[in-house]
Amino acid sequence: MSRIGVFVCHCGTNIGGIVNVPEVVEAAKAMPLVAYADENKYTCSEVGQGSIRDAIREQKLDRVVVAACSPRMHENTFRKTVATAGLNPYLLEIANLREHCSWVHSDSKKATAKAIDHVRMAVAKVARHESLFPKQVGLTKRALVIGGGITGIQAALDIASAGHEVVLVEKEPSVGGRMSQLDKTFPTLDCSACILTPKMVDVAQHPNITLLSYSEVKEVRGFVGNFEVDILKKAKMVDHKTCTGCGTCWQKCPEKVTSEFDLGLGQRTAIYIPFAQAVPNKPVIDMENCRYQKYLKWTQTEEGKKPPECRICEKLCPTKSIAWEQQEEIVTEKFGALVVATGFKTFDHSVYGEYGAGRYPDVISSLQLERLMSAAGPTEGEVLRPSDNTHPKNIVFIQCVGSRDDKVGRPYCSKVCCMYTAKHAIMLKEHDPEVQCYVFYIDIRAGGKDFEEFARRAQDESGAVYLRGRVSQIYQDGKTLKVLGEDSLIGRPVEIDADLVVLATGMEASEDADRLAQTLHISYNIYNFLIEAHPKLRPVETQTDGVFVAGAAVGPRDIPDCVAHGSAAAAKVIGLLSQDSLTTDPLTAIVAPMKCVGCFACKAVCPFNAIEEQTTRDGRIIASVNESLCKGCGLCVVACRPGAINLRGFTNQQLLSEVMTLVRR
Amino acid sequence: MSEDNSPLVIGFLCNWCSYAGADMAGTSRQAYPPNIRIMRVPCSGRVDPLLIVKCFEEGADAVLVAGCHPGDCHYTEGNYHGRRRFALLRDLLDFMGIEKERFRIEWISASEGKRFAKVVSEFTDEMTKLGPRKVG
Amino acid sequence: MVKEATEKVIPNPFVPYPATLTSSVDLTTDVKLFTLELDRPEDEFDYKPGQFAFVSAFGVGEGPFGLASVAYRKEGLQFAVRRVGTVTNALHQLEPGAKTGVRGPFGNFFPLDDYKGKNIIIIGGGIGFAPLRPVITTILDNREDYGEVLILNGARSPSDLCFASEFDDWAKPPRTKVELTVDAGDDNWNGRVALIPDVLAELGPSPKDAIAIICGPPIMIKFTLTRLKNLGFGDEQIVTTLEGKMKCGLGKCFRCNVGEKYVCRDGPVFTFAEISQFIEQF
């Protein structure tokens, strides 16, 4: 039995000023199955909602149409209204008479006709609504944090401190991320390592945190509250359970290779920790470069010169922790929520021919400069030119390398470069008063607490010369680098003899960010930065419930933002994990088993892996929907030729009724 | 066509982008002709070609499907599927004498209220010029 | 030369009698009992237990439903309608006062006069019990004309038992027993949980001077028939109603046929003797 009530809202004069509301009410009364229609000044007001509740009770209404503003505005409000009157909240439909009608049309007659049609369609649709009931599903109260940079560390610590188990996965041998490569941080100039290291140690020591370094996430299955994640643990070749991190091995290893951590400016051994404060402070063996591995490879072919068998580390290890038999392995773990904090990588400046395309040793990236300035870096904090280890005096900074440049496909601003360059100018001057810095910039972006003052300080106190303009060419002239540019403020070409050129390389999404996003069914933009559910209102959520994003994986941001972001994601995770069960949205797809032909077109188009295979009693293999995974997009419904799948709330019947009621009105 | 010979345009708008874009048109008072009747769907990928064909069978003059811009789909892939289905359907309908112009697909984001109004205005004008469908 | 018959206006048998829905009561979660009153006093509608009629949901179509009332009580035309398809869905949406249409009565009926003096076993499953209600009403209204009466009503679950409010009245008269059973019970159910054929075997009614009337889903009819045969019931002692897909009720569309017989015109009431050769087709 259907007794539909229609409530038409004047919205003050917002609707009533254009749409003839009494006429809409009269038209509604004549519509099939409409038992009651009335108007309100403001339907969303307590009085208006009360009139709906009263009418439901008095008129025994079993379905409600509210003809008012956009459903995006008040659908939830009115769902609650009808629910308090005892109706299922899904037996409601909204006709949009404001945003889609009165606010955009001025012809009262035509607007009223359109309003009546929209009510008609809503009535047709609501007649086919069915009571829907959210389901409760259990959840695993554990979180996975992907990425062990400052964002991931912060998120992991916050979640763990709230009492939930956390697994932190880091692909490198140590946590720390980009921040661990920095010397000082702007604008406070506190030592990066000094503030980061304690947190890294906290991670290692926190009883609720399991750190999986040198590991990567491969596959993610399941849904919010119930994810199943395959994690690849790369072979470290060292048993970290027994290893004490005494350092003998990496001190004695004879094979020296370029250090990734020092960005090519220093060296490490084949068995190594990436940097002194690494966490875990236990080594891994770089299989590519290990002499014993090379020897083993040689024994298979016996081609070329026989390498030494080496195994020095094994011989010297006091705890016999070298584990040659170790293999990479995949572990599967269950989680209720995931935080993606995969950070960024810096732009590769070799694409810029005018900056030497990476050929000049003394044209370095700013992150390389950080390593040179770092006391724990390859030069122990002394800034020396890579080419001849001399102290550079004239230093040119070039801004926006791989930022704000359409030419290289990076039109966005990397946000931190202006500030770290100011920091560099200040620090270099402090290190060596003879240093003169020149900064070629487009704009100085110093929005942030104490930022503008800091940028000023570089110029006013540290004497850095800021030149507004692009550098057109750099070339090597003996020991000097000739930097040709333009000062656009005075409109004159400039030529500077530089000892060192530092490129403010921008931020890029980290390697494989797109692959990970696809695995997680979250979206990413054309630069592979992850997309949040809403840029303003849901900054750490994603379209996949239970998957949160944080830090520079979402877009360029600085350390305090990353930390705040990590904490924000953690707060969301804690909120999620503090529930005993999760409520699923009932607007999901549903399969009519008798109609399914088992072609699985639905499965092919489902973006959420929500279609599962099921065998019927008569042996047919048919589709079924995992309602916890289904997001209600309806792609499967359209793909299903036999009409075996329907979408609750937007059924074929409902959409067709809307069309039919319109075209045959 | 209605009595005053203005075209009947049926619009299917995805909830997350285009419906919100139409809301934005309202919020910012971007006027457009009142011919369009709007149906809310979760995703442009939920718009069944059967519905569109049904609209034309029943004499609608024009159909607009609007969804998120490619890459912006709330469900990540819905509009990509929709794009393929609609491309094929539009060619088929055109081959059967329903001009391509009568079936329009647009990507309109939640912030493009002005563009929504512009699209609907242009589309309605174009349909008025094209006139009613000659063979039912 | 072929002579012409004088042209006479033939009434269109597809046009129903206009009727008004006077009440609609939930019998189970998906079955409603509708009461209809014909709008025009001149329309004749006399019927007997077992007969059926088409009820219209204008705008959707019409469907055949067994009459659940008895004509002599003049309480309106009653139909128990289970919500299974588009027509029944639409009927369930109707409110008292709604306009509808009735075409009928159609088909044959239970020859209750012939059963006088006999013991009657009435077996119904689910919504199949609806056409048996007028049988029960008639027998109980003329209780002394019949012997022992056993009523066996079964359903999938307790909430699917039709006419639950009437069970007590049915069991009141002497020599009358009402047995209920369900396929699956619930928290409030203290009765039998068994399939109808099994309950029948357990109760073991004697075939002597007895008539068994069965109505229900095809599968239940088939198994119940077997049990009755095992108990010694002869083909003539077993009476059933068959369900068939019907469109006209007039013996024209040839959709409901079982062999050369039309369920709509030659049925729906058949003795097992009449349909035994076709039972596998059904």
Next chain:
Amino acid sequence: MTKILGKTGLESWLHNIMQERALVAPKHVGDLILFDPVQSVDEVVFDYENTNLSPKEFFFPRTDTLFTTKSQDNDVELIPTIIDQETVIFGIRPCDARGIAMLDGPYLDDPADSLWAQHRNKTTMIGLSCTKPAPQCFCTSVGSAPNDSSSVDIMLTEVDDGYAVEAVTEKGERLLQGVELKESDVTLSAPSCDTSVPAEGIVETVKKVFDSPYWSRLADRCIHCNVCAYVCPTCYCFDIRDRTDKGKIERIRTWESCQSKGFTRIAGGHDPRADKGSRLRQRFCHKLLYFPQQFGPLSCVGCGRCVVSCPVNIDIREIISDLQELGAKVG
């Protein structure tokens, strides 16, 4: 004596008929020949074996409105369809006319189908006997003949200088009023129909072989395309449903076929004829067993349309032969 209507006389007669009534005649439609209303005698095809579809649709239309509703206030008025249009069908073959007459059996059986009755009353059939039966024809095997005039109102037979005319019914007589006919002593020879189908005794045979696996083997090939039923002059299954447009409700009856899946599926899901074999058997049993049991003749008039149209060559003539052979074995 035979009455003759010359070719031009026929044309002007048809022309006159068209002025007052609808004239339906064989006509080229695409590459088909179909019975269709004609506006001019030029459209009429005189030289044809038979039409691709039978003329049954002028008595039992593909789509028919049984009644319409008119709503006013809370009242619904049901308005039955009245057929006013007088129609003349020209060129109907004896087999097809017999098929129409045969359907009087079920349709005029009490309670009569008023639409059928009205169509029959309002329609005059001018038959055209076959001069050269087609290879698929077998009317003589099922109780008719190429010149069988029993079911038409007027029978025409092509002769050298026109058409021999026989008024069979009063209705036919009336239509011929005022038409000038020549007297002639030409004798009409009955053309022969070569195909002979052993249809005699088939009713008894079908009863015997009802449970034979023959049916399901035959159905292997059948794709249940329904074409046989739709081209057949004696198939009369229908479906009924309502249609609502702009507040007006029509109850509509359309053609359907017993071969379609779900034809007998009841709302609960049970389908007594769910398998292909029992559906195909239903069709032949109806034609060869049930219809004769109810109304006398086999409900096959031997027009051969199904033979030609079946895409997988399910040939009723072959089936009748097979059944007889099978029946003989069963004994």
Next chain:
Amino acid sequence: MGEDFTQQIRDKAKELLENGAVECVIGYETGSDGVSARPAFIYDAAEVDRLAFDNTCTHNLVKYLLDKKGKSTAVVVKGCDSRALNLLLSERQIQRDKVYVIGVVCPGVVEWGWNKRSEQLQKRCNWCRQHTPVVSDFAVGEPITEEPPAEFADVAEMATKTAEDRATFWRDQAERCIRCYACRQACPGCYCIDCFVELLDPEWVGIRIAPDENWMWNTIRAYHLGGRCISCNECERVCPVNIPLSLLNRKLEQEVLDLFDYKAGMSEDAPAPLITFKKDENLGIAE
């Protein structure tokens, strides 16, 4: 072709039935007119001599595999028919290990009807690019090198008409349609349990056998085969009122080729164009 092919098919059928590899062989035999072929179902090795193959073997026998689910069956296929096997395999309607494919290299079939047969190739065979079966367990005949590319002259011709003329053309076709659904029944790609056209709720297509409803039916029938039609032309062959259904199918075939570079039924694995997508593709929509 002819007797040689017939003999090879009979021998293979005999072998398969005798060694129990299959329960039934679906092939062709001579029909009741004595001149044209019809489908034959052979269950007994003693009956293999009924099997025949000639240039009237038009029927796409793959359709019948849908009735033989789960049963080991051999089927005779021509090049065009064989693409239906891939379609049904990819849509999981048949199991490869239950089907034994006798693939006949087909030089083309002729125009024929009941009791009549011409020597003129069917129109579709003139533009056939799949003489050799794409799936085959036992090949009959030598593979023919296929010449590229597909032609769509008939489709192009329609496109030269005005929209109004095109609409009128299809309106006329719809008017003739009697909605027997023979096209669907013959199509190997049509196997829905309940076809959309017969659903009562949602009632996509109204009950009337009238131009509007018929137009909707014909349009969606074609659309549902978009990217799936394997060009066997059975729909058009069985149509009792000669609606040029293949014109719609071929239009879609052309579009699918142009837009998605896809040809249905060429492989079991390639996802059908409407269940997959590419992010960066220009389909002429809202660009």
